[in-house]
Amino acid sequence: MEYNNLSLDLEVIERDYPDNPLEFFRNKKLCLFKACLEKYFPGVRWGMHDLLEELGLDVSICTNQSCCSGTFFQRNLITRAQFAAINERNISELNQQADIVLFSCNGCYNSLMRGRDFLNNPDVKKKTQDILNQLKKKSNAENYPGKYEILDNLKLRFVHDLDLLYLIRNDVLNTLKFGLKELKVAIHYGCHYLNLSRDKKTADAYLRDKTKLEELVTLFGGLPVDYQEREACCGWGASQLVLHPKDALKITYKKLKSAQNVDADFMLMPCPTCLYTLSKPEYRQKMNKYFGEKLDIPTIHINELIAILRGCEEERCITLRRKDKRIMEIYNTITSE
Amino acid sequence: MVNVLEKGYGPRYNDLTKYVEMSERFLTTGVVVEEALGDKLPQERIDELNEICNFARIKYVFKASKFNKNVKKKRK
Numbered sequence: 001m002e003y004n005n006l007s008l009d010l011e012v013i014e015r016d017y018p019d020n021p022l023e024f025f026r027n028k029k030l031c032l033f034k035a036c037l038e039k040y041f042p043g044v045r046w047g048m049h050d051l052l053e054e055l056g057l058d059v060s061i062c063t064n065q066s067c068c069s070g071t072f073f074q075r076n077l078i079t080r081a082q083f084a085a086i087n088e089r090n091i092s093e094l095n096q097q098a099d100i101v102l103f104s105c106n107g108c109y110n111s112l113m114r115g116r117d118f119l120n121n122p123d124v125k126k127k128t129q130d131i132l133n134q135l136k137k138k139s140n141a142e143n144y145p146g147k148y149e150i151l152d153n154l155k156l157r158f159v160h161d162l163d164l165l166y167l168i169r170n171d172v173l174n175t176l177k178f179g180l181k182e183l184k185v186a187i188h189y190g191c192h193y194l195n196l197s198r199d200k201k202t203a204d205a206y207l208r209d210k211t212k213l214e215e216l217v218t219l220f221g222g223l224p225v226d227y228q229e230r231e232a233c234c235g236w237g238a239s240q241l242v243l244h245p246k247d248a249l250k251i252t253y254k255k256l257k258s259a260q261n262v263d264a265d266f267m268l269m270p271c272p273t274c275l276y277t278l279s280k281p282e283y284r285q286k287m288n289k290y291f292g293e294k295l296d297i298p299t300i301h302i303n304e305l306i307a308i309l310r311g312c313e314e315e316r317c318i319t320l321r322r323k324d325k326r327i328m329e330i331y332n333t334i335t336s337e
Numbered sequence: 338m339v340n341v342l343e344k345g346y347g348p349r350y351n352d353l354t355k356y357v358e359m360s361e362r363f364l365t366t367g368v369v370v371e372e373a374l375g376d377k378l379p380q381e382r383i384d385e386l387n388e389i390c391n392f393a394r395i396k397y398v399f400k401a402s403k404f405n406k407n408v409k410k411k412r413k
Contacts, residue, residue: 034368034373034374034375036368036369036370036373039370039374045375061375064378066367066378066386067367067369071359072363072395077360077395077398078390078393078395082389082393085389086389089382089385089389131388131389134388135388135389139381140381242355242356
């Protein structure tokens, strides 16, 4: 276990603020990391933004931030040093803007810490600094100190949206206008959340069952339902969905089918990439073609669900006027009298 | 249950063209999707990404995509 010190230490917050962890975040600048696939699910970002504003926190959208580039590293299109250099530039910019960065995407959250972990290798660290030095030479102006340095002892911290929502769940509950009306909810965490060790200090924290989504669903009045493929991948599998679509979609199919088999009303997850894979109509059509069954179970991100439960207007928090049939059934069920 | 997933989004193809286009978008806009939500990345940061990615495979994929486009145009 190697703990990445960029991750926010949730245990310390729980220890120091046992009655109201939200207080820890007062007077701190928060920013929401822009995950590329949020484009298709605007409520993932705007729902969270609106919630944190209602809770009185100082929150903004991260600026000057590029894609985390994890997708290119996974496909061997950039080296570790290049990945780390892209990462360090993002970290420097985020450090200018915020004390705490929030991630709605399992992949981005993992990537930013992974880039830092690569610097533990002295060769990669040297190559990364060489690249940053090149940028410095070509730059017209270094408009803040350390812009092109690998910054040690950063105060900046990262936290996954789900971990924050769980930590401040009682405050979130107080903002809700609707309940889940005992709807049956199948939970999907995603591989990069279930198997991430970088933000865990102990083996116990890493190995213990992940139940934060189930606990949130119960708190909000829903019924988490167990299903056989709960811990399975969404099917994205880095490039597998492109290289071996039938095999990858079989995993997606088994997951959705397994949730339908237990009569889940919808599937809930904390990652827009998993949401993309489990929701995309083209994939549903292909699954129908490959496996002869049309699966209709709706899917939703935890940030979108909370926005609906809060009664945050559809246009402001959830769809940004881009009507999405994927969540309309959930939306209509929850908000109906 | 009614099919609530009729409306589509994202690329309609599912082959390696996807990565060529993602590389192109990353090196020209800093993100991998068209018309990403929020503010655009300043040109200075995009230039940085191009500098960082010098001699990386992503650059060759990007160049190849431009070459293929030119060939297609000439054929027309």
